[in-house]
Every structure is written in C-alpha cells, then in structure tokens.
Amino acid sequence: MPARILIDYLAVRTALREFLDWHSFQVCGDAKDGKEAIEKVIKLKPHIIVLDINMPVMNGFKAAQEILRISPATKIVFLKMHDEPSMVQGTRSWAHGFVPKSAAGTALIPILHRLAGTTPKVRTAAG
Numbered sequence: 001m002p003a004r005i006l007i008d009y010l011a012v013r014t015a016l017r018e019f020l021d022w023h024s025f026q027v028c029g030d031a032k033d034g035k036e037a038i039e040k041v042i043k044l045k046p047h048i049i050v051l052d053i054n055m056p057v058m059n060g061f062k063a064a065q066e067i068l069r070i071s072p073a074t075k076i077v078f079l080k081m082h083d084e085p086s087m088v089q090g091t092r093s094w095a096h097g098f099v100p101k102s103a104a105g106t107a108l109i110p111i112l113h114r115l116a117g118t119t120p121k122v123r124t125a126a127g
C-alpha cells in the first residue's frame with residue numbers, strides 16, 4: 001500500500017500532486033494553510049505531510065508541533081525557500097526531513113521513500 005501524503009504547498013499543489021503520483025505516492029489531500037493542515041491530519045490520517053515553512057494563518061513550524069502532538073506517528077517533511085542551517089537546527093529533533101524548494105525535484109522523492117519504507121519504482125517515459 002503506498003504511503004498516504006498530505007501536501008500544503010499552495011503555489012505548486014497541482015504540480016506536486018502529479019509529481020508524487022508519478023512516483024507512486026498517494027496524495028490523500030492538501031491544505032491551504034497551517035490551520036487547515038492540522039484539520040486534514042485529523043481527518044485524513046496521512047503517513048507523511050509535506051509542509052511549507054512559510055504558510056498563511058499558522059507557519060509550518062507551529063503547525064508541525066501541533067500535528068506531532070495530535071498524531072505522533074505522522075512524519076513531517078519541510079519544503080523551504082533557502083538552505084539555512086539556523087532554520088533547520090532548532091527543529092532537527094522532530095522534523096523528519098528538509099528539502100529546499102529549488103531541489104524538490106531531486107531530493108523530495110528519496111526522503112519520502114525513506115520515511116515510507118518503500119523502494120522507488122523504475123519509471124519510464126511510457127509509464
């Protein structure tokens with residue numbers, strides 16, 4: 001069974017959903033902000049959530065802390081604008097991965113497979 005993933009990254013939600021689908025992940029939902037991400041975690045019970053750090057209503061760090069409080073088994077991967085060590089340092093003990101947005105095309109899938117305990121499937125252009 002593929003890992004169920006919730007995404008909240010508004011600007012590229014459709015592209016990210018298609019990208020994850022191409023790599024055999026099941027996107028169970030998406031959220032427009034941190035507050036809705038928490039509500040969707042309660043409702044959809046994803047295995048993994050991909051969070052943007054800079055979100056409206058509630059930032060990704062605050063949302064992640066609440067998500068882990070209510071659903072400790074949920075794995076959290078942050079998408080972030082810059083690869084700033086200071087931003088990562090304070091959350092390293094409870095975040096399961098950080099991916100710079102500029103490297104999402106190459107770094108996100110390996111992290112998701114690691115967290116899901118799955119092996120990447122070999123895909124060809126024909127499908």
